Amino acid sequence: MKIELRRIEDSPNILAELTNGIDELIITKNEQPIYKLTKINQPTAKRRIRGSAKGLITMGKDFDEPLTEFAEYM
Template sequence: MHQVHVDIASTQLYDLIRAALRGEYVIIMTGDQQMVQLVPVNAPRQPRRPGSAKGLIRMAADFDAPLTDFQEYTGESPA
């Protein structure tokens, strides 16, 4: 993690940007207080398409059945 005072950050901005692009945390400070975090902007994503996950998700037939772990809290007897 880079914690850099604002005066020094202004002279090393290019190096700090490269560090942020590598995934490092870059914090710019004034005095002893953290003020700004330098983070890269992500590339634009592909637009979502409705139905693109069709057939990839399966729901179990008993997905809403009571959980046995909670029987002592609900007062139900084991089935």
């Protein structure tokens, strides 16, 4: 899509209206292209799969036992 620069200067809100749903906008001055606006595609975050790390981390059998280092505080 092409638009003349003076049209944008007269109505700055027109950019928001024009860019809705297009991937590229070329701004011209005296019929010569001076700016090219392109859409930036944001990568979508991958959804995490629940339980995908199962079995990768293990706890020691004595995990719940009191620590000997803290015996004096108990």
